[in-house]
Amino acid sequence: MRPKITLKKIAKEFEVSISTVSKALKDSNEISKDLREKIQAFAKLYNYKPNSLAVRLQNQQTKVIGVVVPDIVHHFFSMVIRGIEEVTNQRGYNVMICLSNESFDKEVMNIEMFTNGSVDGLIASISKETQKKNDYSHFKNLLEDDFPLVMFDRINEDFSCDKVIIDDVSGAMNATSHLIETGCKKIALVTTPNEITVGALRKKGYVKALQSHGLEVDTNLMVEVNEKQSIQEQIEELFDRNVPDGIFAVNEVYAVTAMNVAREKGYKIPEDISVIGFTDGPISQLALPPLTTVVQHGFTMGKQAAELLLDRIESKEDIQPQKIVLSTNLKIRKSTKSV
Template sequence: MKKITLKDIASEFGVSISTVSKAINDSHEISEKLKDKIRAFAKDNHYRPNKIALNLLNRNTKTIGVVIPNILNYFFVQVLYGIEKITDEKGYSIITCITNQSLEKETKTLELLSNGSVDGVIISSAAQEDEIPHHAKHLRDLSENQIPLVMFDRVSDLINCDKVVVDDFEAGYKATKYLIETGCKTIAIVNPIADSIIGRFRIEGYKKALLENNFSFDEKLVEALNPNEDLELTLSLLLNYKKIDAIIALDEITAVKVQNIVKSKGYNVPNDISLIGFTNGELSKYVTPAITMVSQHGKYIGELSANLLIDRIENTKDFLSFTTKLVKTSLIERESTLTISN
């Protein structure tokens, strides 16, 4: 038998979840007649208030749920560090849930967190762009259960909540423009996040930089890389297609792999092929040559997300409008790219 929730009872009587909570807890704000009806229905359907439900009402867990798709990506490690820094300063604990890019696991995690075990949730969704409309319901359930939500990096316009996003369009534009300014003529992209809106924005920025500099866009220079695909084979085909003098890899691990493969084929980095990656992690610093990276400022994104959520949790006003914060990226120049000639 499905466990009945406050939301179910609220739907039965056409009232808000907070009204049901107040009725069950014998609040003087609710009429005796409505209280009796709600409490009788709750009893008949075996609803039992518990500590978690009371936490939902009183907002006193001092715990925040953090849901991220991949702990191996240094960007998410940085975000988590920023979140923990702020929550620790403000007396909150965090429950970290890693979905490993599984939408099924994310859905189960959200169902668990929506029962009131946390005061709020910060999430970067594992949902791909075409999955978001269906998955949006699970995110909306949090707000229906009065649990504040902040989405970061991978967000959706279908969800009304606070958001922190990276300017990925500008990032793709900035990386491409830099390569053009160093003298590169044929710039390829290796995209391991092809199903993500993030990857699409970065490629749109790449296209804009090409257009501004009178370079034509060649879709064969943009390689979508699936998790099970052979990167070495993909690169071999790409390098045989055309004389390429620059590659942009859309995450850090892929950038490191691309550099190793390119070097193993006898190319010099950066004299033959320049390379730029995304996410300024530790790996890119210590390979040879060190790789030029686009930094998304993960720690700052984590701090900003945590501050937004805690402000929402502790807000005593009747209404606080949702906000979207846009975070600009920075290009960290290293030895894998040529320098801009004066």
């Protein structure tokens, strides 16, 4: 790479001091107009840009924020990242992204790395393995140092930091209620193992809806998907046990897989079985029939998280941690019956 041009080199060229060049480039009128313009022209010609490392070291801020997400090949998380990116860019920050790949160790490493002064703050969502392990010391260390941190979606309620989540319970409740109100009586739940907090919350909403409508809660109608095995087979087992007339799944993939299983077994959707998913991505939109889903506004979530973080970073006084709860809405398409 061609060596970069620096203040020093420009200074030598004009036989003036570095400070003069610095000021000239800042268009300070401490420097004569004549010299100023010459220096500026020269700098432009050689495409001078202040070395960002030096500037950051000097200003004691990086204008970079770190993002730790479990996965990026994932509609919801990538939408969140897009939201984060939008806000941070508008406000003059850049984004450094690390993936935990749902691994505890990698998450710890990422967090460790980010605290060496390379970022001004962090936005994170907890990996599945960490949730299973229930070990949050790496986050707690951050908070002890008052490191600006915003958690989103997969959070830990105990942390005293900014949080942005969606109202999983209500979302699931609305979805389940909608199934009930359109005539379903035997509603299955396809969810994650209970240690995934959002799965647990959505299950809670599902149960609540059943109870408030006076329906029986039947564990035979529930599947906790083990992702290490075939999703399809696990759903087929549900059908073998007990054929539902409605299915609420906690994500797109489970929902569409359930729909496909139902179809293969000869059931019509939504006539025989209604299906509702969670997260409104292309999978839901392109499914046949298009899937009714709980839309969780990932883009908004990312934007909100970024706003919270930058506000915290830029504020002088310390502000109370906030918790923003985003409500979901039900996007009704063709996989459920009309009222």
